[in-house]
Amino acid sequence: xxxxxxxxxxxAHTYYxxxxxxxxxxxxxxxxxxxxxxxxxxxxxxxxxxxxxxGVMLAVHYIAPVHLVGGILIAAGLLTxxxxxxxxxxxxxxxxxxxxxxMHLGNLILALVILLVTVFFIYYGSGKHSLDYYFKMES
Numbered sequence: 001x002x003x004x005x006x007x008x009x010x011x012a013h014t015y016y017x018x019x020x021x022x023x024x025x026x027x028x029x030x031x032x033x034x035x036x037x038x039x040x041x042x043x044x045x046x047x048x049x050x051x052x053x054x055g056v057m058l059a060v061h062y063i064a065p066v067h068l069v070g071g072i073l074i075a076a077g078l079l080t081x082x083x084x085x086x087x088x089x090x091x092x093x094x095x096x097x098x099x100x101x102x103m104h105l106g107n108l109i110l111a112l113v114i115l116l117v118t119v120f121f122i123y124y125g126s127g128k129h130s131l132d133y134y135f136k137m138e139s
C-alpha cells in the first residue's frame with residue numbers, strides 16, 4: 001500500500017470522532033511536553049533506570065521538544081504521520097522503562113493505549129478535517 005492509497009481510503013472513511021481523537025492525542029502530547037519542561041526532575045526520575053546506558057541528557061532534550069512540536073502538528077493535522085513517527089521511540093521507551101525500573105501499571109497501560117492510537121493514526125493519517133487535507137486541496 002502506498003501513502004496515496006491510504007490517504008484516499010482515509011478521506012473516504014472520515015469521521016468527526018476520529019478527528020477529535022487525533023486532536024486529543026495532539027493535545028495530550030503537547031501537555032506532556034509542557035509537563036516535562038516544567039518538571040524536568042520528574043523526567044530525569046523516569047529515565048533513571050537507563051542511566052547506565054548513556055544518552056540520558058540527549059533523551060531529556062529530545063522528549064520535551066518532540067512532544068511540544070509534535071503535539072501541535074498532530075492536533076492541527078499537519079505532517080501528522082511524520083509527527084507521530086518521531087513519537088514512537090519515546091512511547092517505546094515509556095513502555096520499556098516500566099520493565100527496567102519500577103512497574104507502574106497505570107503508566108504502562110497509558111503508554112500502551114497511546115502507542116496503539118499513535119500506530120492507528122500513522123496508518124490512517126490525518127483525515128479529511130486537517131491542514132494536510134486543506135493544503136492538498138489548495139494545490
